[in-house]
Amino acid sequence: MQQYLESTEYIDWKNTEVLARAESLAEGLTDLEAIARRCFVYVRDEIQHSWDFERDPVTCKASDVLEHGTGYCYAKSHLLAALLRANGIPAGLCYQRLTISDDGDGPPFCLHGLNALYLEEHGWYRIDARGNKPGVAADFCPPTERLAFPIVSEGEADLPEIWAEPIGPVLNVLSTQTTYKAVADNLPDIQVVTANQ
Template identity: 30%
Template sequence: MNTIKLPESNLKPYLQATYFIDCDHPRIKKAARQLTGSLVETKMMAKAIFLFVRDEIRYNPYSFSTSRKDYQAHTILTRGKGYCIQKAVLLAALCRAAGIPTRLRLANIRNHQVPAKLAEMMKTDIFYCHGYNEIYLDGRWLKATPTFDRFMCERLEINPVNFDGNQDAVFDQHSRDGRLHIEYLKQWGEFPDLPFTEIITTFNDNYGKDMIQQWINAGEQHYD
């Protein structure tokens, strides 16, 4: 694969702290140091951060919220759980704190194996604005998807996404038994910061406000 190393000025937006990607927060900086302090190679730093966010921040679809503060990286780190967008925000913050340019990506996906309880509530198998990342390594933007932790993957018999710093790491199309699992439907592009308002608007337009409230209530009742 050809690489074109971008000028540092072009990468600046992907290293900056924002309200959501608060890579300058003391907790984020401390966690990044702990994860990468003994490592020298940037690629290995990115891999260590990816594995931490994938596995130690447990995937919880009921962590959805319409409150901006629930999407700040330091809050997600403290809670130790999140859904795809929240985990992507945290990965971006930790990578930026370690000096690794990282940005967000959004896509619409179809999950052909949505758990029954969630499918009943959502009334669809389409997940709008699925959040994941792109990490800049060796002159290339590589996709990284830290959404599903390995414990959940073992339980559901799906392969965890592995990021090695050499190639894109996205969902497998099929689960271990050969059944169709994740289908990418639409790419929204890449973002230097979380487009919070646009995401909430998209959710309201496609899921409806009643379902959104059910989603929030489910999280408050069973997952805090």
């Protein structure tokens, strides 16, 4: 479980500003689930999704997301993991593979970033602080998952891993693209292998 509590290059919760925000979000609370909910709502509602709000710069590190108040889903998940870890709540990164086609069915696909956190009462629980908008209503209500996007089309998938660190395809895009539009034109994807078909 220790890897899901560490401060790292991208989930840099020991950064002064990130730690201060984590402490302010936990103020007056002792219950870890209540602290987790407050951190989730903060990232979902107060950090603007780069595409929805047409915001630059492209952020990746939790501290940069906090500083600029914007990020793609991946970057927002890095900040949420940092805020949770700073409060002693194990948190990791999860991904979905979703279609981005205009008709909502089939290729092209991209990865979508979200989080899982560990709560003693519920075990691992996935949350999606991407940011709500018409048609997207993610929430924090353990043990029930309320994610931003359901898996509905062939080729889409909930990837089962809970990563302690961001995966390569995500880091590659966030570190090489310099505008929110460029990220949108180069969204990361991976191939999903399905056995026994």
